[in-house]
Every structure is written in C-alpha cells, then in structure tokens.
Amino acid sequence: MRPSLLDPLFAPVTALEGIGPKVADMIGRVVPADVTDRAARVADLLFTLPYSVIDRRSRPEIAYAAEGQIVTLEVTVDRHQPPPRGKSNVPYRVFAFDDTGQIALTFFHVKGDWLQKALPIGAAVVVSGRMEWFNGRPSMVHPDHMALASDAAGLPLIEPVYPLTAGLSSKVLRRAIGQALARLPDLPEWQDEKVMRPQTFPGFADALTRIHNPLQTIDAATDGAAWRRLAYDEFLAGQIALALVRARVRRLSGRPLTGDGAIEAKIRAALPYSLTGAQETALNEIHADLARPERMLRLLQGDVGSGKTVVGLLAMARAAEAGGQSALMAPTEILARQHFSTIAPLAAEAGLEAAILTGREKGRERTQILERLACGEIDIVVGTHALFQEAVTFHDLVLAIVDEQHRFGVHQRLAMTAKGNAPDMLVMTATPIPRTLVLTAFGDMDVSRLTEKPAGRRPIHTVTLPLERLDELMDRIESAIGEGQKVYWICPLVEESDEIKLMSAEDRFAMLKPIFGTAVGLVHGRMSGREKDEAMAAFKAGETRILVGTTVIEVGVDVPDATIIVIEHAERFGLAQLHQLRGRVGRGDKASTCVLLYKAPLGETAKRRLSIMRETEDGFRIAEEDLKLRGEGELLGTRQSGTPGFQVAHIEAHADLLEVARDDARLLLSRDPELQSPRGEAIRLLLYLFGRDEAVRLLRAG
Incomplete structure (x- = not known):
C-alpha cells in the first residue's frame, strides 16, 4: 500500500483548479514520465523541469537597449494608435517614453479597450520583452509582461521556460506547477547528512521550489545544487531498486556448480586457437561465481568479435560437469542459429548434446526437443525468448545465458529466474555500454569486460x-x-x-x-x-x-x-x-x-x-562518445527495454553522483535490508515518488 502521505501527489492533474480532461491530456504529453498507460498525476508536474530560463534582470533605458536583448523597461505611456477601421492586419501601437527616448509597443489582433486599461495614458508602467529596432526606431512586439509600476514587484525577473505542446500555454502549465508545489506534503528527509553536506544539497521541497521559482539563473541550471539534489534522489531510487532485485535473486538460493574440468578441456582442445588474456580472466571470474552457493548475476561485455560465445560455452561446460543443463537465449532467430552453428560442433567434440528451439521448430520435431529437455537428454539448448515464455520445462536448468542484454530489462531478468531452480545467470552484450550506463541499468550485476580481439584478427x-x-x-x-x-x-x-x-x-x-x-x-x-x-x-x-x-x-x-x-x-x-x-x-x-x-x-x-x-575501433570509447552525442535514453533504447530513462537526471551532467548513489544504496541495505529504520521508511516514499514501487513490492514478497 502506498503511504497516504503521498496521496495529494498521486491524484490526477484534473484535481487541480482550472484543469479539465483536455488540458490534462496536453500536460500528459509534456511530463517527463511515460504516462501512456495512465493519466498524468500531480507528482509528474513537479518533475516537469524547465529546459532554460529567461533573465529579465537587464534594466537599461530605451536608448541603451541592444537589438535582440530581453530587457525590462520602466516607461511612461504617451499615446495609443489603434489601426484604421477595417484594417485588422495593421498593428495596434502604444507609444511610451523615458528620459532617453521613445519606444513603440506593438500588438497584432488585440482589443483596444483591453490595452487602454492595461496601459493607460500618462501611467508609469513596467514592460518586459525582446528589443527590436526598425530603421533606427526602438520597438517591442507583444511584450511578455506588462504591469503598472506600482504593481511590478510580482514580475518574475528569472522566468523558467518549460517544454510545451500545441494548445498548452506556458501560463497554464506554470499555474498547474504552482498548484502542484502547494500540494507537496511535509516529507521526512531520506538523504544521508554525510552526502548532503559536501554536495551542498538543499531539502527536497526547497530544491523543487528553487528550480520552478528561480531567483538566480543557477537555481534552474542542471549543474546547480537544486537540480543535482533531485538527480541524486532519482539515482538513489534506481540503485536501491536494482539492489533489491539483486538481493531477491540471490536469496533464491542457487547451488555451487563445480567440476573436474574434463569437458572444458575437450572443448579447449577442439578450439583452433587459444583464449586471450581477457577471456581467461572473465572465465576465472565466472567459475568463481559458479562455485559459490549464491546465484551468479554477471554481465559479460565484449566488443564485436571479442569471443563472448566461447566464454559462454566454457561456462556451460562447467554446468554440464556439475550435472545440470544450460540455456542460451538470443534476441533474433538469425543470431540463435549463428550461436548454435558455433556451439553444436564444439559441444559434440566434448560429448555434450545441444539443440535449438525457436519459433521455426514445429510439430513432431518440437515435441521431441521438449521431451528430451524435460528428461535431461539435452545438455545445452539455444533459442529465442520462446525458451522462457512457453511451456518449456527443464530437467535441471542451472545456467541461463542471455545474449544482447540491452533488449531485456530488469523485469525480464526477474521473469527468467522463475524457470528452473533459480539458475545462475550470465548476460552477454556485444554493445559496449559506457560505465555510467552499466551502473544505471545493470547495477544489480557484476561485470566482466573482454577488451582484446582474438589472435589473428586484422584491424x-x-x-x-x-x-x-x-x-x-x-x-x-x-x-x-x-x-x-x-x-x-x-x-x-x-x-x-x-x-x-x-x-x-x-x-x-x-x-x-x-x-x-x-x-x-x-x-x-x-x-x-x-x-x-x-x-x-x-x-x-x-x-x-x-x-x-x-x-x-x-x-x-x-x-x-x-x-x-x-x-x-x-x-x-x-x-x-x-x-x-x-x-x-x-x-x-x-x-x-x-x-x-x-x-x-x-x-x-x-x-x-x-x-x-x-x-x-575501440567499442568502449565509441560507446562513451555515443553517450555524449545522444544521451542515455536513445543509447539503450529506453522506451522498449525497461531500462531506466530518467525524469530529472542527465547522465552526461550528473554521472559523478551515480557512484555515490550506488555506494549509499549498498550501505543502507546492508544495515537495513527491509527498509524499516526511520531513514528506510523515508526511502520507501522516495521509491514511490520515482516510480520504483516494484522494488517496494519485492520487499513484501521477500
């Protein structure tokens, strides 16, 4: 159950004054969360942060206002010049002056009586907008803000600029965000003082207020303390969720997989080359994981052609030596068949039985494979995701290998662990993923990297x-x-x-x-x-x-x-x-x-x-450059794959906070695995706020 303290933030945006279904639908298009499967909520508005600010603090006199500059002028209204009757394409002009000269405030398609009330002749007014000069004459077209000098104290000097969509004005969105801020309950602090002090983080509510109502441009900047505070909140929520997945997966106790190395030796003897140093290191790490009673959760990253499949096969040899079965899952049928053509002949040399199972195996052939899997005749099965979705039963599945992991998210990892008696899991990706993204998407995994190309490969x-x-x-x-x-x-x-x-x-x-x-x-x-x-x-x-x-x-x-x-x-x-x-x-x-x-x-x-x-040709360098050019969402195909697309954090700008968040999450859960301490209870609120409620459910399922 979500704590009732958060109810005001989880209400639909239509609960706010002046927002009907039509406006709510438009707001749903600009909020950063993926709200396609639900209505936009008040909390979504809090995290709809400005992408820039307009600084209206420049207050020159008319003659000194530069072309194109956004300025705030204090002027006296001199006269109105409405367009001639019937000429609606001619603008309405209001002339005003200060000690240095005259300016024309220019309006198209406006009602004159409204302007006469807003800018009465002889009144001292404050106007703010972009300065334009035509033939040496100053002009301001449709000022953004106009107020009598006596009422000008409320004029926003630093104005946030939000993402908009057709039909949604910044005025309506700002008013909605203001109401959302007013609904923010008094939440307990979930951050550790030891993290907050050196980073000069403000409190959560203070950070949101600073960004939405900035007094300085730094208040709403991605590298300002307020934005960094919220980015850290989001990273911490993500790292805790991943750590809880990891703890849950580990708790489904695995079993030690050890062997005498005989099957592995036969496969090595059949290889036309010897392994690279990086392959040997990765294999040693995998063997050490398999030998432990806890389940393995390891990511094997290798560049194109670095020899991941062979490392995977030798891990499967160890599983066979321990008397169990292995499954290798690939994202496409072409790739599954490619793996099978590499693996089957080498497995046969070592006396192992390998089979392939994709959507193409039908009828009698399929039935036979399923029967042989269930009775344990097949040691290694290669296939597509059909392996884990259909009525496929294993005799004793002890090792699951997933290729091209970035197409599978955390949820799929959990679903796969349901097959077999909690098999060890090795995930292989041929797309080198930058270190920062490994932390965000695979923070629940240990990582091995293959950085060398096999001998004989030419540049x-x-x-x-x-x-x-x-x-x-x-x-x-x-x-x-x-x-x-x-x-x-x-x-x-x-x-x-x-x-x-x-x-x-x-x-x-x-x-x-x-x-x-x-x-x-x-x-x-x-x-x-x-x-x-x-x-x-x-x-x-x-x-x-x-x-x-x-x-x-x-x-x-x-x-x-x-x-x-x-x-x-x-x-x-x-x-x-x-x-x-x-x-x-x-x-x-x-x-x-x-x-x-x-x-x-x-x-x-x-x-x-x-x-x-x-x-x-270094895939890891290419991945880092790609991150700089494209950002994290596109790089991992965020929307499809269940990997985290962030609402507030920008990997490029906030990567330094990720390591801190990971260490913080691990330390917290080592001391308070069920999140029952006062800080743990506050962290539960954080998980709900950033849409990581699945992690809270894991705590209860524990």
Missing part, C-alpha cells in the same frame, strides 16, 4: 566517401570481387519510401544486378526465416559475392572471408550501430575495409560520428 581500415564518388567505389568493388573477396552492402530501408529519400536495399540490389549478375544477393527483415537463411548460406558458400541488406545482418552473422562492408547513408545511423555493422568484416586473416558512404552536406553531429569511426 579494419575505415574510410568516408561522398555519394558523388560512387563510380570509384564500383570500380574498387569490381576488382575486389575479381580477387575472390566478398562484400556486404548495407542500406537503411527495405524498399523505396515517398517520405524519406534514401536508397533502399531493393533499389540498390536492382542497380547492382545488371553489373554483377547472379553474384548479388539480397537479405532484409521482411523475408521469411527460410529466405534469409538461403540468402546467407549462398553468400557464405560464395555463390553470391555481394550481399545487399538492411541492418538485419547487424548482429552475429559470421562470414570470415567477407572483407568489405559498404554502409550507405552512414550519416543516418547511430555510432553503436555503425560499429556493430563494421564488426561483420575483419573476421578472417585478410585486411578488411569499411566504407561509410554519405550524402553531403553533413550536419555537425553526423560529421563527428563519422570522424570517430575513422579514428578508433
């Missing part, structure tokens, strides 16, 4: 090329194919679109076909699974030499003798995706090239992206 030469030089590229590809090389050609769309003028995969395929004939293949997401497999198999076997496709080949496709990848309209792709795509080449022993084909002129961000791609 990839990356070049940028404008579309105007396509002919040169075609000549280069013709000679490469003559030398027996293979080429990927990636396009952003499947078919031509009227809205977006980009080259589609089907158009490019049609253009290359007359030149290269049957050597060109096509693969895209609208094909059936079988058609995709056939196109990939033909490319792998060398029946086709150029594979035109969309980003369906982004993850996990392995053709070692493909040496060139052309990414068309590279300016349309994000950094992480460009890096993923580039990783499709450079998998053999030949030198490889990535051609980033772009349409000029390039914007600043696109230019920066392409130059980073030229400068480095």
